Structure formats: C-alpha cells, structure tokens
Amino acid sequence: MKKNFLLPPKTEPIMPQIEISGDRQVIVEGCKYILEYEPETVKLDVGKFNLRITGSELTLISLADSSVMIEGGVLGVELHC
Amino acid sequence: MGIAKAVQYLFGYIDFEVGGAEPESFMSAAMHANVDLWAVRKLDACTLRARSRAINLKTIRQLCAQTGNSFRLIRSSGFPVAARRYKNRFGFIAGIILFLALISYLSSFVWRIDISGDYTAVQKSQILAILAQNGCSIGSSVASQDEQALKYAIMRGTTVGGVTVNFRGTVALIDVDNSVQKPNVLERTYHCNIIAKEDGIITDIIAYNGVAEVEEGQSVRKGQLLVNGVYDSKIMGARLVHAHAKVEAQVLRTLSTEVSYKQSTRLYTGSRSSYSYVQILGKKIPLTFNTESPYEDYITDVRYTPLVIGDDFELPVVWGQYIYSEVQSFDVMLTYEQALQRARAELDEMERVQMREAKIQDKIERITETDAGVKVEYIYSVIEDIGVEQEIYSSNSEQ
Numbered sequence: 001m002k003k004n005f006l007l008p009p010k011t012e013p014i015m016p017q018i019e020i021s022g023d024r025q026v027i028v029e030g031c032k033y034i035l036e037y038e039p040e041t042v043k044l045d046v047g048k049f050n051l052r053i054t055g056s057e058l059t060l061i062s063l064a065d066s067s068v069m070i071e072g073g074v075l076g077v078e079l080h081c
Numbered sequence: 082m083g084i085a086k087a088v089q090y091l092f093g094y095i096d097f098e099v100g101g102a103e104p105e106s107f108m109s110a111a112m113h114a115n116v117d118l119w120a121v122r123k124l125d126a127c128t129l130r131a132r133s134r135a136i137n138l139k140t141i142r143q144l145c146a147q148t149g150n151s152f153r154l155i156r157s158s159g160f161p162v163a164a165r166r167y168k169n170r171f172g173f174i175a176g177i178i179l180f181l182a183l184i185s186y187l188s189s190f191v192w193r194i195d196i197s198g199d200y201t202a203v204q205k206s207q208i209l210a211i212l213a214q215n216g217c218s219i220g221s222s223v224a225s226q227d228e229q230a231l232k233y234a235i236m237r238g239t240t241v242g243g244v245t246v247n248f249r250g251t252v253a254l255i256d257v258d259n260s261v262q263k264p265n266v267l268e269r270t271y272h273c274n275i276i277a278k279e280d281g282i283i284t285d286i287i288a289y290n291g292v293a294e295v296e297e298g299q300s301v302r303k304g305q306l307l308v309n310g311v312y313d314s315k316i317m318g319a320r321l322v323h324a325h326a327k328v329e330a331q332v333l334r335t336l337s338t339e340v341s342y343k344q345s346t347r348l349y350t351g352s353r354s355s356y357s358y359v360q361i362l363g364k365k366i367p368l369t370f371n372t373e374s375p376y377e378d379y380i381t382d383v384r385y386t387p388l389v390i391g392d393d394f395e396l397p398v399v400w401g402q403y404i405y406s407e408v409q410s411f412d413v414m415l416t417y418e419q420a421l422q423r424a425r426a427e428l429d430e431m432e433r434v435q436m437r438e439a440k441i442q443d444k445i446e447r448i449t450e451t452d453a454g455v456k457v458e459y460i461y462s463v464i465e466d467i468g469v470e471q472e473i474y475s476s477n478s479e480q
Binding site for chain 2: 031032033034035036037038039059060061062063064065066068
C-alpha cells in the first residue's frame with residue numbers, strides 16, 4: 001500500500017526524526033522518555049529503540065511536546081534496539 | 082533570540098530545581114504533560130535545574146510529587162510577576178492607564194508637517210494652504226487623511242512637478258520633486274474651436290489639432306476664430322475635433338496707480354497691551370479673560386515660540402503673545418516729486434509680481450497730474466498666448 005502511494009518514509013508518524021547539526025546540536029522528535037541525563041550521556045526512548053548521545057557538556061536546551069534539543073560537544077549517536 | 086527573551090518576559094517564567102533519585106522521570110512526565118522546559122542543566126547526580134513558563138508552576142509541582150522528586154522554586158520573573166507587585170497600588174495603575182490613553186489620544190493627531198525636496202518658498206506656502214483646505218493641518222486627525230486625495234490636490238493647485246504624501250505616525254511627510262516637468266493633462270473629450278480672448282497681433286501660431294484660420298502678422302479682435310475645430314479631410318470628410326494650438330500675439334497690458342498728495346500716516350503712541358496664549362494641536366487657549374484691544378486704532382503683532390525638543394523636533398505646542406500697539410493717524414501732504422516717486426515704487430512692485438512671467442517687448446510710462454494727486458500708468462507690449470477654447474455644440478453633444 002505504502003509503495004503504491006509512494007509515500008516517503010519521513011511521513012510515517014511512528015518513526016522518530018533525528019537531526020544532527022555538525023557536532024554541536026542534536027534535535028530528536030518523537031521522544032517518549034528520557035532515560036538518562038548526564039553532561040556526558042543522554043539516553044532517550046524513542047519507541048522501537050533507544051537513542052544514546054554521547055559527548056561533553058551536553059545540555060537539554062528545550063523539551064517540548066516530545067521534541068528534545070540537545071547542545072554541546074556531540075561525539076556519538078548510537079541506536080540500541 | 083531577542084524576541085524569544087521578550088516573549089519569555091512578557092508571559093513570565095520560573096527557574097526551579099528538581100531533586101530526587103531519578104530526576105529524568107520528571108522530564109519524561111513534563112514532556113507527556115506538554116510542559117515546556119528550557120535550559121535544563123544537571124547540577125549533580127540527583128538535582129537538575131530548568132526553566133519553564135510561570136503558568137506551568139502548579140503542574141510542575143504536581144509532576145514532581147507524582148514522580149517522587151522534590152521541587153524548589155529558585156525565582157519567578159517577567160511582566161506578570163512585576164505587575165503583581167503593583168496590584169494594590171491603584172494610583173500607579175491608574176497613572177499607567179492614563180498615560181497609555183493619553184499617548185494613544187495624542188497619536189491620533191498630526192503633530193508636524195515636514196516638506197522636503199526642492200521647492201520654492203511660494204510652492205511651500207501654496208502646499209501648506211492646500212493641505213489646510215483639505216483638512217490636513219497641525220492638530221487635524223491622522224485617521225481622516227487621504228494621502229492620494231492630498232497628493233492630487235497639491236498637483237492640481239501648485240506648479241510642482243511631482244509630490245508624494247505619506248503619514249508616518251503623527252508626522253505628515255511631503256516630498257516635492259521639481260526635477261520632472263508637471264504632466265500637462267488635457268481634457269479632450271469634447272469638440273472645440275480656439276478663439277482670441279483679446280485684441281492683438283499674431284506673432285506665432287502652431288495648430289497641433291484643428292485648422293489655423295489666421296496667420297502671423299494678422300490683427301485679430303477679441304472673440305475671433307483662430308483655430309477651427311471642424312476638420313475637413315479628403316478621405317473622411319468633415320469631422321469635429323478638439324482644437325489644440327499655441328497662438329502667441331502681441332497685446333497691450335496696463336498697470337496703473339494713483340497717489341494723492343494728501344496721505345494719512347499712522348504713528349505709534351507708545352501705549353501697548355498684550356495677552357498670552359497657548360496653542361496645543363492647533364487649538365488656541367488664551368491665558369487671560371480679556372483678549373480684546375483696549376485701543377480704538379491699533380496695530381496687532383503676534384509673536385509665538387514653538388516648543389522644540391533637541392535641535393529640530395517641534396512639538397505642536399506653541400506659546401504665543403498678541404501685542405496691541407496704539408497708533409494715531411496724521412495727515413501728511415506730499416510734493417509732486419514725492420507722489421510720483423511713491424507711485425513708481427508701487428508700479429515697480431506690481432510689475433515684479435504681475436508681469437513676472439510676461440514676455441515684455443516694449444514699455445512706456447504715462448504720467449497724469451490731477452488736482453488730488455498723480456496718476457502713473459505703465460503700458461506694456463507683451464507676447465502671450467491669447468487662444469482660449471470654445472466648445473462646439475453639435476446635435477449629438479449634451480446641452
């Protein structure tokens with residue numbers, strides 16, 4: 001069905017959106033829970049998997065309506081199923 | 082970023098700390114409860130500090146309780162917090178409301194008229210007069226102004242090539258542009274001849290539309306047909322047109338004045354009386370009850386000082402004074418030479434004003450002495466356009 005309508009995967013509502021700007025900012029949309037928040041690690045539950053962002057001096061700039069904006073020195077973004 | 086801070090201040094915000102074994106659980110709960118958090122920082126393993134809208138304070142307390150965390154309010158800031166401080170100070174609130182109402186009321190009037198661009202002193206006074214005629218003067222309502230109507234009124238009533246009219250707040254900005262020639266808009270919806278408006282000798286005739294009926298060097302009388310609006314072409318036959326032509330002719334102009342030997346002159350007696358007034362937004366308020374002159378024969382002198390802020394910001398508030406100076410009339414007898422000199426001075430001034438744009442070919446002076454005084458005439462031979470339109474009424478045209 002999806003193939004017939006040629007819907008791009010981005011429009012699927014259940015999939016989280018992750019936007020990485022250089023090594024300074026990560027924006028995650030579709031976050032369900034914040035599992036861990038430390039200046040070096042932020043762990044988020046985004047539904048099907050967990051997202052682990054590692055770096056230095058990580059700050060949650062804003063949390064609003066399942067969107068999380070993280071700023072700091074981003075070193076890695078890992079997906080854990 | 083500045084706008085975000087302004088919005089934060091406007092709606093008010095709180096800084097708070099959440100402490101507990103798992104402060105992350107509070108963040109997840111806040112996200113699910115649609116409570117926005119900003120600037121979340123972890124102070125230590127069990128404490129985090131964040132900022133949120135002041136309106137969310139109650140919800141945040143509840144969320145902390147639900148998730149087993151402690152809540153500590155660090156500070157409340159913003160306009161609602163500041164306003165709450167003054168909620169019992171009715172005089173202060175009334176003052177602010179009055180101030181805002183006054184600002185709003187005063188902003189609805191024209192405070193200043195700025196004329197910029199290249200204009201002559203005559204054009205400036207004409208523009209100000211036309212603006213006043215059309216309801217745009219200091220103290221008039223801004224909302225009632227029609228920029229386009231004012232623009233057309235200025236274009237019709239003056240010789241300026243172009244003009245723009247804009248209102249910026251309480252200031253009327255008039256930008257005059259004389260670098261372009263004023264467009265000559267001709268009304269050509271009717272048929273007409275061109276006839277002579279006075280007697281003269283034709284010096285030049287160019288018919289742009291219509292048929293010339295006179296030629297150079299020919300004498301014409303007032304009302305004589307100069308350019309015919311009935312155009313007879315071989316292909317289309319006779320048809321009516323709007324005759325349009327330049328018809329220059331040599332005509333006579335006379336300026337005259339009479340100065341009598343017996344002249345009345347007025348001299349100041351030295352007695353003076355005055356009253357002061359304040360003019361706000363064009364409305365004059367006398368500062369005394371009696372505003373009449375105590376003298377029978379007097380000269381009125383008006384002095385006023387506008388209130389200016391800085392170098393050039395003129396407020397529509399003027400302090401003025403009417404000064405009545407008593408005068409007494411005396412009769413003086415002039416000699417023939419003095420009367421002649423005064424008559425010539427008057428005629429020279431009349432010539433400067435009335436003949437400014439005339440092409441003068443020749444000028445003679447005629448002096449007539451009477452029992453009462455001296456009569457002087459300047460008789461000019463000038464070249465000017467004597468053509469004037471005369472509509473042709475046909476059976477098809479509206480009567």
